[in-house]
Amino acid sequence: MKPPETDSRGLSAEKLAVRYDRRLPWILDGTTLQIPEGKITAMIGPNGSGKSTLLKTLARQLNPEAGRVILDGGDLRQLPVRELAHRLGILFQEHPVPGEILVEDLVRHGRYSHCGFLQGLSENDLEAIELALRLTDLTDLRHRPVSGLSGGQRQLVWIAMALAQQPQYLFLDEPTTFLDLSHQFELMELMVRLNREHGKTIVLVLHDLNLAARYADHLIVMQQGKIVAEGPPVSILTPARLREVFEIEAQIFHSDQGWLQCLPIGKVQH
Numbered sequence: 001m002k003p004p005e006t007d008s009r010g011l012s013a014e015k016l017a018v019r020y021d022r023r024l025p026w027i028l029d030g031t032t033l034q035i036p037e038g039k040i041t042a043m044i045g046p047n048g049s050g051k052s053t054l055l056k057t058l059a060r061q062l063n064p065e066a067g068r069v070i071l072d073g074g075d076l077r078q079l080p081v082r083e084l085a086h087r088l089g090i091l092f093q094e095h096p097v098p099g100e101i102l103v104e105d106l107v108r109h110g111r112y113s114h115c116g117f118l119q120g121l122s123e124n125d126l127e128a129i130e131l132a133l134r135l136t137d138l139t140d141l142r143h144r145p146v147s148g149l150s151g152g153q154r155q156l157v158w159i160a161m162a163l164a165q166q167p168q169y170l171f172l173d174e175p176t177t178f179l180d181l182s183h184q185f186e187l188m189e190l191m192v193r194l195n196r197e198h199g200k201t202i203v204l205v206l207h208d209l210n211l212a213a214r215y216a217d218h219l220i221v222m223q224q225g226k227i228v229a230e231g232p233p234v235s236i237l238t239p240a241r242l243r244e245v246f247e248i249e250a251q252i253f254h255s256d257q258g259w260l261q262c263l264p265i266g267k268v269q270h
């Protein structure tokens with residue numbers, strides 16, 4: 001691998017600009033940002049504000065037309081695919097299930113970037129798979145076909161596959177979508193454990209402002225393809241900003257347990 005171009009550690013982006021088509025407007029027009037290392041970052045914003053586009057660009061699923069993403073001082077585009085899989089674990093919204101594959105086999109796929117398809121799994125690989133199954137509470141379902149699981153259980157299998165890669169960064173686009181409230185909290189508690197106990201830097205798109213307020217260390221607020229605010233939830237989630245960005249009236253307060261809470265009241269009346 002080429003030596004780093006600078007000394008800076010971590011993941012950042014410089015003057016990113018993305019266009020899905022030359023006839024369409026720019027998204028992320030000149031976006032520069034730094035993902036805080038060892039933290040949970042949540043991207044929030046209305047539909048179509050560019051959250052997924054930014055997440056995909058940071059994870060090299062989309063190539064920016066201008067600017068670059070920098071990982072540990074080097075351009076992310078220069079990173080060999082295998083190395084990329086060791087560094088970044090990705091869970092996006094759409095993921096078709098291949099045939100009748102079993103839970104355990106899909107999770108094993110997370111290890112192929114380490115051992116290759118033709119080589120057998122090492123002790124390390126097997127340990128990583130066991131840990132991923134255990135962390136996601138899937139050990140009892142390991143021999144079940146993925147296609148026969150509920151939406152929420154399937155979501156966990158994809159997360160387990162990403163975990164089996166043992167990446168430094170985890171990117172998740174709306175991971176709570178198919179989950180009931182209890183499983184949403186469970187998933188976010190898992191994110192906290194992966195962050196605090198396993199040292200992962202986590203970047204996720206969330207629609208639920210309460211989950212973002214409670215579990216994220218850092219918020220990135222997007223509106224019309226641009227980052228309009230960044231910082232800790234307590235300074236970012238204000239009634240004025242929710243009015244401006246989400247067009248909602250909301251109360252912001254701390255619960256008896258000390259959690260920052262957002263109570264949406266209704267749409268702003270123009």
Ligand SMILES: Nc1ncnc2c1ncn2[C@@H]1O[C@H](COP(=O)(O)OP(=O)(O)OP(=O)(O)O)[C@@H](O)[C@H]1O
Nearest residue numbers: 020021024027045046047048049050051052053054
């Ligand atoms: N494949 C695509 N082709 C053309 N335009 C796209 C494509 N994907 C997204 N867009 C457009 O880019 C803009 C940003 O979309 P993006 O999916 O990043 O927003 P988002 O904030 O993640 O939205 P949501 O909350 O609805 O998932 C939108 O105007 C969207 O219509």
